[in-house]
Amino acid sequence: MKTVALRLPRLPLAPQLLLALLLLCVLAPLPARAADSNLLVAGAWIRQPTPGSDVAAVYLSLENVGTRAVKLIGAESPAAAMVMMHETVESGGQSRMRALNAVWLAPGASVAFTPGGRHLMLHGLTHPLQVGERVPLALEFAGGIKLHVVALVRPLGAG
Secondary structure, three states, X not given: OOOOOOOOOOOOHHHHHHHHHHHHHHHOOOOEEOOOXXXXXXXXXXXXXXXXXXXXXXXEEEEEOOOOOEEEEEEEOOOEEEEEEEEEEEEOOEEEEEEOOOEEEOOOOEEEEOOOOEEEEEEEXXXXXXXXXXXXXXXXXXXXXXEEEEEEEEOOOOO
């Protein structure tokens, strides 16, 4: 068997930077908007789970740009058997997760799902998540509204 080496032309620094910026724009999670609603989500990402773990945390920003309050009641993803909403709370010097049944957003309000605060937990992952992978999610709101989002898997140490 013969091995063939492929040589790529060496680019000057400016085109390399332009290519890197273009890739960053393509790979960055884009804001999503639910059809026929005034809900916006941005910056959805997942911290890569530790090897062997079947759970992962999802973080994002959610904004209600409408004139009526909305109620987030759950989420689902084909990458997990179940998605739960949680909030990290400090009590007696210890932090623990508390399940959330719903998250309300008043008109014009936004809510952040961040490390150490509110977050979505993917339980029963269908496969090990890899850095750079894009994971589909559907945020479910009262009234039957679903907001489809794609979350980018970031390295375990991301914050």
